[in-house]
Amino acid sequence: MKNTLKQVFGSGQFMMGFVIISLIVLTIIIYPLFNPGNPLERIGIGTFFKPGTYVSAFDTVNARQFYTLNLPDAEAKRVGSKLSPDDRVSMMEWLVAAGVSEEDIDIEDTDSFVQLWWDTYDPNVRFDSMTTAFRKKIGRIDVALEGILEDMDVIIAKEGEDGSLAQSSVVAGSDYVNVADVANVRFLPLGTDNFGRDVLKEMISACRTSLLIGLLAGAIATLIGLTLGLLSGYIGGIVDDIIMFVTNLFTVIPGFVLLILISFSIGQEQRGAPVVAIVIGLTSWVWTTRSVRAQVVSLRNRDHVNLSKLSGHSLLRILATDILPYIASYVIMAFILQVCSGILAEAQLSMLGLGPKTTEIPTLGLMMYWAMAYTAHLGGAWWAYFPVVILIALISFSLNLMNTGLDQVFNPQLRD
């Protein structure tokens, strides 16, 4: 036993997978301790705030003190933050498509370029070659351009009791605030999603749910598969025939179609995460049954089993001591794969809108579903789905890596 563990953890592939999955699990446990609160809290009013540090504008202008810093490149940066070289190229593409001659456009001269843009741009104009994503991008650029050419000081005014405005302070281009003086700063490493939730916080909570769904689904599938496989393989005869009939029936019906039908008929209201996990588990035991049965059939006639029978041991004892330990490594491997496919199945179901109830808990699949429903991929809001995709891939990769590592340790045919 000790030796086996040593061998398992000596396998580079298993170790790598194990380290990745451990890091993920650790993050799930530790992150909420540092950032407590409801992961589904809607902190942003509006959709898809991009990743970054958010500083309260109110606190900024009301900061205790303004500092004047005379930085030579301040103006250029200010323009650059609103209008990147890439944006300029996109704008030019639009202008050219709108019929402006390429020679008339001076992409470098911000003043004339922006002026030309304001003169020409019409959000209602559509070209045949223009994709929706491009149109949305152009729209975003246009909004960002507002006020780009102004270089006057900004006057902060306060509303008096009578409704009149009175100037309270003036903010010049060279005025700065120390972030330490700003009371409300919120760091959103992955921005917000369509509901205005913190994506990172939501994703970590979703990852926890998805792993639990995978574990529950995997445990159910493995347990059913193992029990049926053991009985069918060891007892044989009529028991085998019946179990194999049912198994074959389930093999013929594509598991995923069955999963969709069951999920659909349960209905949105009843579909909590545990229910989804159980449904996934109940539809994916087939291959485990078949392979466990095959292993047991080859073990059944082994001499050590015969000897155990000759020693008068009972059926349960033979199954538990002479069969199960021999296939344990195999069952563990099957379980790991079942967990992995459980997580993927949840993601697939959720993408189809058949996942767990949508408002109460986040899952990785649901996050992708919402990102897709709100066309995050078209709006350039990569943070709403890409980290989720990476996380699912990482979980799947690490579990498969562990499985391959185990396979190399336990499968004598792969030993070199």
Add this chain to the structure above:
Amino acid sequence: MSEQAPTALASDLRQDATGIPVLSGKGVTKVFESGGKKNVAVDHVDFEFRQGELVSIVGESGSGKTTLVKMLLGLTAISEGDIYYMGTKRDISTRGKKKEYWKGIQAIFQDPFSSYNIFHKIDAVLLDCLNMRGLGKLPKEKKLELITEACSFVNLKYAELTNKYPFELSGGQQQRLMIARIFLLKPRILLADEPTSMIDACSRATILDMLLNLRNETGMMIIFVTHDIGLAYYISDAIYIMERGKFVEHGKADQVILTPTADYTKRLVNDVPKIHQPWDFSVNFGK
């Protein structure tokens, strides 16, 4: 672990069968059916094995000898015919009756490496034998004494085996441990299914010698199943020759091997390479 060379000649240990019949069969048949096709593995065989006898069943692969072994052990159902144990018809219809039958008949299998549960230590294997004989409640010292005795019977030292797993031993030692198990169980009948075929020739003699000693000390009836006609000739009192599910010839070892009557036996004896007589290539039985 020390091993001693055999001390007695096999011929001194052989004896004539005079005991009472312990196991006999009439018309024992096994038919396998698959996909509507009938395959007769064992075809109406009759036999009678007596107390203290060492009988060999010789057959090549596919002759049905393994199926016959399984039927004799009660691991496979008989399609037709009857087996008589201690003079009465064998009844193994319930688990209790089976357990009782298995107290009287035990086996040693061909491949020692697959005969042991690799998760059980040697101690567990041997203690289980005592449990089976109903000696589970004996004091620990007494159990240890019995186990040590069994190990020394096969020239193994229990002190060197305790807390070890069977697979840590060599093939020959594992097979001897199997014999120690039989020594503890003391069944009436031992079925040895090719016990030496996976073992190097130079450890084979030890195993054969121990089987003969076992028979001589306990009066056990031993059924030795093999494909090696030379081995059968060396060890047995009587030989049954099996071909395609049937016994084509049986009798005393000398008679069957030296003056065979059945064509199959003649061919078998003729085709085995020899060292004292020239190997006869001329006769071709046209296969």
Add this chain to the structure above:
Amino acid sequence: MGKAMLEVRELTTKYITRFHEDVYAVDHVSFTVEEGKSIGIAGESGCGKSTLALSLMGYYFPPLHYTSGDIIIDGKNISGMNPDDVRVKILGTEIAYIPQAAMNALNPTRKILKFIEDVILAHDPKQSKNDIRDLARKRFEVLNLPADVLNRHPVELSGGMKQRTVIAISTILSPKVLIADEPSSALDVTSQKLVIKMIRDMMDMGFIKSMIFITHELPLLYNVTDSILVMYAGQLVESGLAKQMIFDPVHPYSKGLMDSIIVPEEGTRDVKLTAIPGTPPNLKNPPSGCRFADRCKYAQKLCKSFEVSMRKFGEVSPEGDTSERNRAYRCLIPVHELKESYDKEREGGLSS
């Protein structure tokens, strides 16, 4: 003395285990096979006899690695050649190799003639298919294989017939050396006899110029080969003519092997079988001195520290018997002393 077809000089090959340990499975082995002669290799499982067969082909793939020594086939040294060259230039024409499971190596979807075409065309792409068919038919005829086998698929043939067919296919180019590793162990005795008869016919007809036959069955070896080598723990321990080796072994290990022979012949029932106690050493770190010393009942103090090499008898035998000329053994104890001990034991055994 005939022309040497295969000369092996101090051949050493090793396995590298997955824990990066070196296991020298063939350790400084030297012998010569002359034209028209066959040599047998005997020993317990794990003694290195099958590894020797693989090594002789010059076809190394991990974990087996060539270390040192020469393999000279008909004057041409093939040791150290790269495996691809070996496959193209050596296998088939110089060396043919038949393992125990050869009969299971045939692709079941192709006809026998196709395999023969493959073998011949691989070495001589210009041969016409008609010539090949004629050659194959003629060869099958003289070997007593029915010619219609050529047009059958492997699955249609019985195990023994398949093995004979494989041997005929792999020797179609009349190789200089045939290496047969337990070619008949998986067969029943009658098929085994037919395989052996065919191999002997091929030797007689010159289709194979020399042969190395490996088996653990000593009576078989005695009937097939001219001389026998006994291997123990990767080394040769004794060599000599088959008859001498079976009936008059000198090395204590060979003696033990020969004393374990069982044959169904009159009188053999009353011969005492002996066993060699203990197990062969672990080749990961072989013992110093004689590797057999731990199991040898004649071992003396020096045996465990002093390593002996193979010694020819001519130099040792006091009788000067010429038939002993080609015999050699690896033991510290003189031949006559060993033989005296054996005689004494035999008399002791008879009187008791």
